[in-house]
Amino acid sequence: xxxxxxxxxxxxxxxxxxxxxxxxxxxxxxxxxxxxxxxxxxxxxxxxxxxxxxxxxxxxxxxxxxxxxxxxxxxxxxxxxxxxxxxxxxxxxxxxxxxxxxxxxxxxxxxxxxxxxxxxxxxxxxxxxxxxxxxxxxxxxxxxxxxxxxxxxxxxxxxxxxxxxxxxxxxxxxxxxxxxxxxxxxxxxxxxxxxxxxxxxxxxxxxxxxxxxxxxxxxxxxxxxxxxxxxxxxxxxxxxxxxxxxxxxxxxxxxxxxxxxxxxxxxxxxxxxxxxxxxxxxxxxxxxxxxxxxxxxxxxxxxxxxxxxxxxxxxxxxxxxxxxxxxxxxxxxxxxxxxxxxxxxxxxxxxxxxxxxxxxxxxxxxxxxxxxxxxxxxxxxxxxxxxxxxxxxxxxxxxxxxxxxxxxxxxxxxxxxxxxxxxxxxx
DNA sequence: GATCCACCGGAATATAGGGGCG
DNA sequence: CGCCCCTATATTCCGGTGGATC
Numbered sequence: 003x004x005x006x007x008x009x010x011x012x013x014x015x016x017x018x019x020x021x022x023x024x025x026x027x028x029x030x031x032x033x034x035x036x037x038x039x040x041x042x043x044x045x046x047x048x049x050x051x052x053x054x055x056x057x058x059x060x061x062x063x064x065x066x067x068x069x070x071x072x073x074x075x076x077x078x079x080x081x082x083x084x085x086x087x088x089x090x091x092x093x094x095x096x097x098x099x100x101x102x103x104x105x106x107x108x109x110x111x112x113x114x115x116x117x118x119x120x121x122x123x124x125x126x127x128x129x130x131x132x133x134x135x136x137x138x139x140x141x142x143x144x145x146x147x148x149x150x151x152x153x154x155x156x157x158x159x160x161x162x163x164x165x166x167x168x169x170x171x172x173x174x175x176x177x178x179x180x181x182x183x184x185x186x187x188x189x190x191x192x193x194x195x196x197x198x199x200x201x202x203x204x205x206x207x208x209x210x211x212x213x214x215x216x217x218x219x220x221x222x223x224x225x226x227x228x229x230x231x232x233x234x235x236x237x238x239x240x241x242x243x244x245x246x247x248x249x250x251x252x253x254x255x256x257x258x259x260x261x262x263x264x265x266x267x268x269x270x271x272x273x274x275x276x277x278x279x280x281x282x283x284x285x286x287x288x289x290x291x292x293x294x295x296x297x298x299x300x301x302x303x304x305x306x307x308x309x310x311x312x313x314x315x316x317x318x319x320x321x322x323x324x325x326x327x328x329x330x331x332x333x334x335x336x337x338x339x340x341x342x343x344x345x346x347x348x349x350x351x352x353x354x355x356x357x358x359x360x361x362x363x364x365x366x367x368x369x370x371x372x373x374x375x376x377x378x379x380x381x382x383x384x385x386x387x388x389x390x391x392x393x394x395x396x397x398x399x400x401x402x403x404x405x406x407x408x409x410x411x412x413x414x415x416x417x418x419x420x421x422x423x424x425x426x427x428x429x
Numbered sequence: 430g431a432t433c434c435a436c437c438g439g440a441a442t443a444t445a446g447g448g449g450c451g
Numbered sequence: 452c453g454c455c456c457c458t459a460t461a462t463t464c465c466g467g468t469g470g471a472t473c
Contacts, residue, residue: 385471
């Protein structure tokens with residue numbers, strides 16, 4: 003590690019010379035958009051033919067797209083969208099596409115504001131630039147709505163609004179946004195709006211008003227999960243660009259594909275596996291990425307994402323999580339929300355934090371469950387009530403380490419928690 | 430079977446903090 | 452500044468309930 007310290011550049015020398023594994027690692031990132039999307043021709047054609055009327059300045063049908071994560075939904079829509087914009091510009095009609103990720107932009111206000119903002123960014127003319135743009139907060143929502151309509155009328159043409167992860171939007175703030183958006187055409191003279199909704203959840207339409215649903219799902223397209231051979235094709239295509247020739251052991255790609263196929267055919271996952279496998283091989287100066295690196299990568303990806311997830315938790319959630327760790331330490335492998343709350347109250351006193359109510363804690367517990375940090379299930383214990391049970395299934399050591407990094411949960415403070423007294427109160 | 434515990438989880442409401450506008 | 456709007460977090464209230472025990 004330190005033999006070349008006396009040479010100039012010594013520290014980074016080996017990184018410069020070492021390109022035994024990767025040729026171009028960027029190709030393996032999610033953000034990279036390949037020109038060819040293998041095994042998605044039918045879906046691309048379907049989207050394109052539905053959107054085609056936009057070129058003739060007619061309103062395309064709204065589309066709902068279903069498919070699990072990593073099945074290429076976003077990539078395909080982006081691809082068709084950019085082609086449409088290109089062709090539209092050539093013919094001289096105004097076709098514009100706005101892409102929103104509803105996981106981030108999850109309220110009606112933000113959706114409307116973001117659409118308007120994207121439009122401003124697209125229309126580069128100075129007069130539009132000069133117009134007062136919509137603040138990210140502050141206005142009444144219907145004012146934003148009116149302003150958006152004005153912007154649309156000003157430029158005319160067809161606007162395709164892509165609502166990625168639309169199920170998140172509906173779950174967090176209901177279908178009012180969609181109701182307004184699907185009706186916006188009725189209020190417009192010169193401009194036309196068409197909506198593409200992308201959803202991971204097949205059943206999210208249960209939450210929708212039937213009128214919204216029928217309007218939104220004039221067309222439906224399903225993206226099936228990739229199977230292992232298809233994933234192999236995708237990986238092979240990228241690997242050719244990303245890896246130095248011969249730096250991949252033969253079995254590596256099929257193995258990555260197989261792992262990812264087990265997990266609902268997630269191409270993103272497969273690419274992560276391949277990239278991390280390469281990185282691990284690179285780091286240990288191996289000639290080739292081998293199958294063992296894939297297995298190491300599988301493990302690394304899992305723990306890395308968990309560490310990231312836990313360390314960015316709000317303090318209160320960390321305290322709740324810590325309380326669960328204490329219970330685990332007391333040899334309670336499964337514990338109820340009531341127990342967690344009791345331990346939590348004790349911990350919150352020592353850590354000097356305002357204690358939350360039980361109700362709030364159940365919400366935090368549910369969040370931890372959604373994040374996959376713990377597992378929960380609701381069980382009835384007959385006469386002894388109904389409660390939510392939870393347990394860890396990954397290594398608690400790592401969680402402990404990550405939590406300890408938070409200054410408010412430092413070792414010294416937590417040493418004050420009287421385990422024995424707590425334990426006694428559960429007998 | 431009927432009962433009834435200990436909590437679940439929806440809804441309404443409060444609080445604090447971001448901001449615009451006149 | 453006061454007034455309004457939006458969001459996130461949290462509290463209060465409460466109807467609802469699965470199934471072991473009576």
